Amino acid sequence: MIVEELSLENWRNVEAARVEFDPGLTLVTGPNAQGKTNLLEAVFLLATGRSHRTSRPEELVAFERPRAYLRARVGRPSGQYQLTARIEGGRVTRQREGKLFRRGQDPLGDFAAVLFAPEDLLALKGAPADRRRLLDLDIGQASAAYRKAHVRYGQVLRQRNALLRTYERPPRELLETWDAAWAQAAVALTQERHRLVERLMPHFAARSGEISGKSPARLAYEPSLQATDSGHALTLLAARKDDELRRRTSLLGPHRDDLRAEIDGRDLRLYGSQGEQRTVLVAFKLAAVSLLGEGPGGPPVLLLDDVLSELDQDRRRNLLVAATGTQTIVTTTERELAGMQPGRTYEVRDGDYARTW
Numbered sequence: 178m179i180v181e182e183l184s185l186e187n188w189r190n191v192e193a194a195r196v197e198f199d200p201g202l203t204l205v206t207g208p209n210a211q212g213k214t215n216l217l218e219a220v221f222l223l224a225t226g227r228s229h230r231t232s233r234p235e236e237l238v239a240f241e242r243p244r245a246y247l248r249a250r251v252g253r254p255s256g257q258y259q260l261t262a263r264i265e266g267g268r269v270t271r272q273r274e275g276k277l278f279r280r281g282q283d284p285l286g287d288f289a290a291v292l293f294a295p296e297d298l299l300a301l302k303g304a305p306a307d308r309r310r311l312l313d314l315d316i317g318q319a320s321a322a323y324r325k326a327h328v329r330y331g332q333v334l335r336q337r338n339a340l341l342r343t344y345e346r347p348p349r350e351l352l353e354t355w356d357a358a359w360a361q362a363a364v365a366l367t368q369e370r371h372r373l374v375e376r377l378m379p380h381f382a383a384r385s386g387e388i389s390g391k392s393p394a395r396l397a398y399e400p401s402l403q404a405t406d407s408g409h410a411l412t413l414l415a416a417r418k419d420d421e422l423r424r425r426t427s428l429l430g431p432h433r434d435d436l437r438a439e440i441d442g443r444d445l446r447l448y449g450s451q452g453e454q455r456t457v458l459v460a461f462k463l464a465a466v467s468l469l470g471e472g473p474g475g476p477p478v479l480l481l482d483d484v485l486s487e488l489d490q491d492r493r494r495n496l497l498v499a500a501t502g503t504q505t506i507v508t509t510t511e512r513e514l515a516g517m518q519p520g521r522t523y524e525v526r527d528g529d530y531a532r533t534w
């Protein structure tokens with residue numbers, strides 16, 4: 178499954194543009210702040226309904242414009258279809274061939290994208306939220322059940338937190354209702370995360386071994402909630418209740434999950450060298466590509482935003498070799514990045530994309 182063509186309207190700094198992508202490698206070059214990342218962000222939003230940079234869709238709309246609009250032609254062996262996204266009033270609505278679908282319940286699942294940006298290289302040593310994003314955004318696309326559980330948990334958590342914030346002593350019945358909803362949603366998402374990490378594991382081990390040539394890295398999911406059913410979850414919650422009422426927020430559950438990567442038993446969050454962190458992230462993204470590639474749409478689109486210049490020659494070559502057979506869109510400020518043979522090249526200036534090759 179590939180994205181053949183993308184039109185953008187009032188998307189960030191792009192007033193109107195049309196870009197055609199190569200089925201193999203497309204290179205997008207240009208100085209800083211011209212619209213390179215904006216283009217990848219658009220492809221990613223079509224695939225996931227979300228931006229990798231913001232959770233506020235209104236930021237995606239060009240200043241002083243009412244709405245943004247994206248239209249892509251998606252190609253697959255059995256034919257093409259049109260995928261559109263409209264961003265208006267702080268909401269994203271996507272349509273496939275004119276039929277609406279929502280995040281978390283999209284019937285689609287065959288248009289997927291993996292985005293790799295320099296910020297990702299910091300995720301391993303950053304906050305747990307950065308590592309959860311790796312799960313949610315990239316590999317979450319591999320499972321409709323995961324996306325559904327994720328959206329549901331987000332809704333329940335917002336409501337429960339609002340309740341805790343509003344009242345010093347929340348009405349008992351109301352709190353019990355939201356506790357029960359929380360327990361169900363929290364257990365469901367925790368289970369989905371277990372499953373997903375389990376499915377990713379073999380891909381990750383293989384990739385990290387290939388890249389480092391040494392002992393493969395291991396990934397482990399560290400759930401905040403160690404419960405297998407909602408009854409048990411409620412018991413664990415009860416033990417945290419006083420704390421929650423004092424701090425007026427939810428303290429237990431998947432919004433506090435973490436992901437651990439280790440090499441030879443060393444926790445890379447604490448002891449990872451720069452090189453090891455890069456290896457793990459490259460391996461993670463490639464693992465995401467192969468996991469998503471098992472899905473109905475075949476390989477996802479790989480979006481490499483300015484990361485190649487961050488990697489040494491070996492890791493760069495590894496990444497590009499592993500990406501063979503996957504549609505790849507690369508952005509860079511360096512005009513000629515050694516060894517790449519793009520099928521198409523665009524140069525971006527101020528939101529205008531000019532084909533140069």
Ligand SMILES: Nc1ncnc2c1ncn2[C@@H]1O[C@H](COP(=O)(O)OP(=O)(O)OP(=O)(O)O)[C@@H](O)[C@H]1O
Pocket residue numbers: 188189190191207208209210211212213214215216236237238239240483510
């Ligand atoms: N909603 C918006 N409306 C108008 N312009 C915007 C909006 N959001 C972002 N921009 C502008 O879009 C420009 C290009 O952003 P983008 O992130 O694509 O740059 P880039 O080419 O990737 O640069 P870099 O090489 O620094 O990463 C920026 O100058 C930014 O201020």
Ligand SMILES: [Mg+2]
Pocket residue numbers: 213214215482483
């Ligand atoms: Mg950029």
